[in-house]
Amino acid sequence: MESSPVYTRLTPATIKTSSSSTISSMKEEEVNRCQIQEWYPKFKxxxxxxxxxxxxxxxxxxxxxxxxxFVLPASVSNDDALPNRIHNPYEEEDYQVSDGSGDEAEPSSPPSFPELELKIRESIESLGGAIFPKxxxxxxxxxxxxxxxxxLRCASFSEIALLLRxxxxxxxxxxxxxxSCGDRTLSRPQKFFLALRKWYPSLRPEMEFRCFVWGQCLVGISQREVTTFYPALCEKKDDVKALIREFFxxxxxxxxxxxxxxxxxxxxEDERVKVLDFNPWGAFTLPLLFTWEELEQNLREESDSVAFRIVESQCAVRPGIKTAVPYDYLDTSEGSGWDQFLRNADVELHRQTRSPEAGA
Incomplete structure (x- = not known):
């Protein structure tokens, strides 16, 4: 996968970070602590x-x-193979591989993971029949x-395999x-884990928040879903901030x-706080309604207050920037395409905010 066209054309020279100090200070052990198999037992x-x-x-x-x-594992039946999206190559007449001699070779055998599939099937059942993977x-x-x-809702191994692949x-x-680690010695973790998390269909996206911690002090909280304005959240923001601070x-x-x-x-809804995830400071972590510069400026000012940001009007909605690479790999340096895109977005946001329709 090192040759994946999505990543190989992005080199370290194109990396844009919040500050060189943020990246150079990141350590492998800090990244490792954010793995779900490391933090979940402590916060279960x-x-x-x-x-x-x-x-x-x-x-x-x-x-x-x-x-x-893309070939699904051997044990996946036709009913589970999601035929509208993935086809079984054994059933496709035009799926032929030449061995170079003029003869038509048979396609390679599909992979098989019977022990893993059995464990996953049992886990899905014990979690109520539906999960989301990571x-x-x-x-x-x-x-x-x-x-x-x-x-990301999955009820079978085939759905998990499809999403992951x-x-x-x-x-x-x-x-x-x-x-992004200054002391990098590893290219990948020694072991990979699949976490199956119970699916809750009633979760409200406006009640997810990202919290920023520096020096073991909570310095910022951002609404996690920034592409939508939720009016009811404006009325709750002080209570939510207090709940999160106490929970931290x-x-x-x-x-x-x-x-x-x-x-x-x-x-x-009953004002309990649940941990969803941990991520390193900076690097591939999205700052959402902040910028890393703003958060670090708040630190330099030695403010004891916790900055709390939500989308407070329709004009403040952020576009969803969905990329296939970590945020930190985007070339947002001055003059780049992403730099111009973000500048134009900021100009349009300020224009809408100042317009009579926005109540300015």
Whole structure:
């Protein structure tokens, strides 16, 4: 997968970061702490129910293999093969591979992971029949479009395999997790894990928040879903901020060992806070309604307050920038295409904010 066209044309020279100090100070151990199999056991009581399976190397190689057409594992039946999206090459008359001698060769045997599939099937059943998957760090959010529901909801091994194999963003976990580490010695983790997280259809996206921690102090909170304006959230923002601050002090600050990091939470209707994820400070982590410069400026000002940002009007909605690479790999340097795009977006946002229709 090192030869993936999505990533190989992006070199370290194109990396745009918030500051050189942020990246150079990131360590492998900090990235490792953000793996779900590392943090979940400590936060199990305040997170959503999750079952984690170590992946055999053969399955990792299957995810990385882009040398031919997408073939589902051998045990997946025709009913599970999602025929509208993925075809069984054995049933396609035009699927022929030449061996160079003029004779038509048979397609290679599809992969088989019977032990893993059995464990996953049992886990899905124990979690209520539906889950959403993620690897050590990332979920295959960029491939949700290929599922029947348009979400990450999976009820079978075949749906999980389809999402994982269709995701470009998972290349980060498989090949590039340590690229931003100043003390990098690894190219990939020694082991990969598949986390099956219980699917909750009633979760409200406006109640997900990303929290920014520097020096073990909570310095910022951002609404996680920035592409939509939720009027009801404006009325709750002070209460939500207080709940998250209390939760951080009671449940996160003394348990998570890194000095600088981010973590995502969900606030339930009965005002309980649940940990969803941990990520490093900077690098491939999205700052959402902040910029890393703004967060670091707040630190330089030695403010004791926690900056809390939500989308407070329709004009403040951010466009959803969905890319197949980590945020930090985008070339947003001055004069680049992404730099001009973001500048134009900011100009349009300010124009709308100042317009009479916006109430200015």
């Amino acid at each position: 009581s305040v997170s959503i129910k999750t079952l984690i399976h170590e992946l055999p190397e053969s399955f990792v190689e299957y995810l990385l293999d882009d040398s031919g057409p 690897l050590n760090w990332s979920a295959p959010k960029d491939s949700s479009w290929i599922s029947t529901s348009g979400t 269709s995701s470009d963003s998972l290349v980060h976990d498989l090949c590039h997790a340590y690229d 002090g009671n449940n996160v600050r003394q348990k998570f060992e890194s000095e600088n990091y981010t973590f995502d939470v969900y606030v339930t």
